[in-house]
Amino acid sequence: MRVHTRTLVFSGVMLVSVHAQGQWGRPAEQKLDPVVERIVKEATEGSQLERLAFELLDVVGPRLVGTPQMNKANEWAVKTFQSWGIPAENQQFGEWRGWERGISHIDMTYPRLKTLAGTQLAWSPSTKGKAIEGEVVILPTFTNQQDFEKWLPQVKGKYVMVSMYQPTGRPDHNWEQYARPASFERMKKERDSLIRVFDDNIRATGLSANSLPGRLEDAGALGVLSSFWSREFGANKIFGARTQRVPSVDISLEDYGLLYRLAKNGITPKVKIETSSKDLGNVPSFNTIAQIKGTELPDEYVILSAHLDSWEGGSGATDNGTGTLAMMEVARVLKTVFPNPKRTILIGLWGSEEQGLNGSRAFVLDNPAIVEKTQAVFNLDNGTGRVENINGSGFVHAYDFIGRWLQAVPNGITRDIKTTFPGSPGGGGSDHASFVAAGVPAFMLSSLSWGYFNNTWHTNLDTYDKLVFDDLRDNVILTAVMAYKAAQEDKLVDRERRVLPDGQNGEAGQWPAIRQPRRTGVGY
Known part of the structure; x- marks a missing residue:
């Protein structure tokens, strides 16, 4: 055709x-x-x-x-x-x-008091109205899965940060408008390097970014802290929790960066989290x-x-x-x-x-x-x-x-x-x-x-x-x-479909297939 x-x-x-x-x-x-x-x-x-x-x-x-x-x-x-x-x-x-959302109170209590900007992720378990305080830890560098398993008991009773630290909170268009070209390029190279290092570190655990929170939960973590920055001022993506028993909260880039820098430099911050969402069956x-x-x-x-x-x-x-x-x-x-x-x-x-x-x-x-x-x-x-x-x-x-x-x-x-x-x-x-x-x-x-x-x-x-x-x-x-x-229209329109190119071996491509819906589910 x-x-x-x-x-x-x-x-x-x-x-x-x-x-x-x-x-x-x-x-x-x-x-x-x-x-x-x-x-x-x-x-x-x-x-x-x-x-x-x-x-x-x-x-x-x-x-x-x-x-x-x-x-x-x-x-x-x-x-x-x-x-x-x-x-x-x-x-x-x-x-x-x-699931029904409740309040989200996220406060840093050490080394100083600061209310943090953040919220529960969708379907997050709650603290059942209690304010639970704990130290914050970041993921160290792992060489392999055994290294990760050896470290894992240290998360018990602590909040674990699982997102990459962002080197800048300014979107690229802001850099492009005001920075010298050399500064802009240097920032992008640094960010690309951090992404590679972070991704390699997650792979070394033997887990994916999606399965890691559940493993931390099983090891006794108090909760999971993340920050999914959208690369615009003040914007974070808010998706679903990957934990079943402990809270998962997303924290703004600015406040997440604060916690990360403190932990990275040996000043172990503490946070207190209170959430009151409800699981409705x-x-x-x-x-x-x-x-x-x-x-x-x-x-x-x-x-x-x-x-x-x-x-x-x-x-x-x-x-x-x-x-x-x-x-x-x-x-x-x-x-x-x-x-x-x-x-x-x-x-x-x-x-x-x-x-x-x-x-x-x-x-x-x-x-x-x-x-x-x-x-x-x-x-x-x-x-x-x-x-x-x-x-x-x-x-x-x-x-x-x-x-x-x-x-x-x-x-x-x-x-x-x-x-x-x-x-x-x-x-x-x-x-x-x-x-x-x-x-x-x-x-x-x-x-x-x-x-x-x-x-x-x-x-x-x-x-x-x-x-x-x-x-x-x-x-x-x-x-x-x-x-x-x-x-x-006088009659129904012609539904003839085009022949789709495959792009690899020259054979006709396949029209998208009808897919079954998920008629029951949790989270994603």
Whole structure:
């Protein structure tokens, strides 16, 4: 099969220069569909994004799978949909280890008193409300596993630091702006050397970075101290604990460095830690599913996709509060201005995406009739920015139908969007991949970064104040118009898949396989 890969750039210049027609024959002077005009008006003048963001991010907060906050988010979403006249329900797809966050008090008590910036990792065991004090030790240099085993008894009754010491707390862009080039290069070489030495030292233990905390716990450590710096001022990644009985806490780069330098220089610091999280046993996990029922083809679907769950460091604002808020607002706008689509518009707010797309993978396996008759899936899950890229996900004819739908979107929304056709199927980065694996035309609406990966992705800084509502409103208009056009197509689009190159021996590559979800689990 001959595969054409085209990269198209929607730009104001390309659309209007020499009065030529734009892509897919779109005239330079755009006349909007009356429904599209109503979508734009409702999405701008009647926007409820700010209210929804307040309710989800400030009131409900972070939405770690297995926590009461995740359940509150599911319940809030259902009630909100229902208040708009959109039927919705929570559909259980599995269960997860239940956990409820409590307070985290982390204080250095020697050689001076200082409250440290830090927090429990997700699913961390607690101190059961007691403040437990102990000395802090760092990992010495090991030559081999026997050397590690000989040292191991020394951790009993102590807190152990398990992360690499960072030579600088300034992000690279700050160095690049202000440092002399020689200083910048020297810092990077020092950091690279420290990384190699640290990694070699972990390997010498015979363990991995993930299994080390459990071994320290078994040897009697009071707790595990880590610092997963995100290479931005004040940002740390906050993931899950690797211990089962003693607390695991993440400490800010600045305070972690303080403890490390003290311990390294022979002044053994002491910390006192008090945490009060609760283990709730196994609890149900849900997807929230809402539907605007189709009038002519109710058993055919257009799916608006976003994951509702988040990690626990901040409030899950850009991962993926923004996708959730935008897709809910799209549903509200369409219900208001176009309540009777030809096909059913289904909104899927998935659970446990962060642990491996579990909610959407379960939905695909549990709903074969819906999967068979899904026109398209539009997925939002990459921060607060306006959409800048749409990849054809490997579907040969995506150029045609995505082109028709984009043609109806206002020029001001599409002018900076780059498209790649037929593109390549997503392998698992977000929930659209669950549908692509099943042969459903599913597309990630990829957005501008706004410093996403270092600043807010899974960090303690992923909070309401990082939202850019102007960009979110653009995304609502774009998605609502594309969903409207997809719902009104005369027939289901062609699902023909491209032949994927292998890149090694010239044989055809393999389309991503449907993967089983984890329907029960703990932590990662």
